[in-house]
Amino acid sequence: MIEITYTAIGIIHSPFTKLSEMPIQPTSNSSAPGHIEIYPEYAEGLRDLDGFSHIYLLYHLHKVSQAKLTVTPFLDTMPRGVFATRAPSRPNPIGLSLVKLLRVEDDRVYVDQIDILNGTPLLDLKPFIPAFEGAENIRTGWLENAQKDIQKTRSDQRFLKKS
């Protein structure tokens, strides 16, 4: 068993303070602006970031319940393999969101389209580079029939950690 330890490089600040009624993804109607506070010791790594329009945020889904291998995602009523979904209750609960970069001010990164819980630890941020992320002839499996609800669906408490 290979164990890997990371350290948060910052904290995500958003208007979303509980896991229910959140947007389920960045392009949702209810996603919102927010900012990321990068810890001062990492701020040097933000240089040149402000030339990019979109960035990936990788973060630790810290309020999510134990991993499940089969989940019923927000957009479906059928159980699905967790790796065929973006559900948060993953064996390694790493969240991935592509968000719009508004501006960088010292150790603050201001973004739009956040779909992330307030206080979430940030693991990494990467520039979005369409020439790297190329995809053609895209198919989206079980989601083909659920696409119409993507923008209006909100989360509920189904993946919340019992505390």
Add this chain to the structure above:
Amino acid sequence: MIEITYTAIGIIHSPFTKLSEMPIQPTSNSSAPGHIEIYPEYAEGLRDLDGFSHIYLLYHLHKVSQAKLTVTPFLDTMPRGVFATRAPSRPNPIGLSLVKLLRVEDDRVYVDQIDILNGTPLLDLKPFIPAFEGAENIRTGWLENAQKDIQKTRSDQRFLKKS
């Protein structure tokens, strides 16, 4: 300091056995087919994945040298903040690649366009859902001038861990 521990869910198998002369990203001319061996205890999570054409792989860059906050990326001659690049020597060395899914066979996931070192531990895989990953009016900062070399540039040993 928030420490977070993950466990590899599988291993990535690719034709690339050393960090030099590798493709620097999935859309490179030199990226190649490979497969991921998901550990049996996680295989149930792969159900329904085969309906998707593209998946994100999140993996631990296990051969990369210590974190640097300023790097000279493969596509440039100028030092840049590491978070404005996809360079592997990040504070949390998590790699992200969007690859083409060929097929799923039990606990094996066959993919194309791999730009990942053989033996790399896999942390997570997620379906690519264009409706989630929407981005318009894209700008790519310092990379605007380097785009022409993206497909032919290969890696060298600049980020290799000293062993």
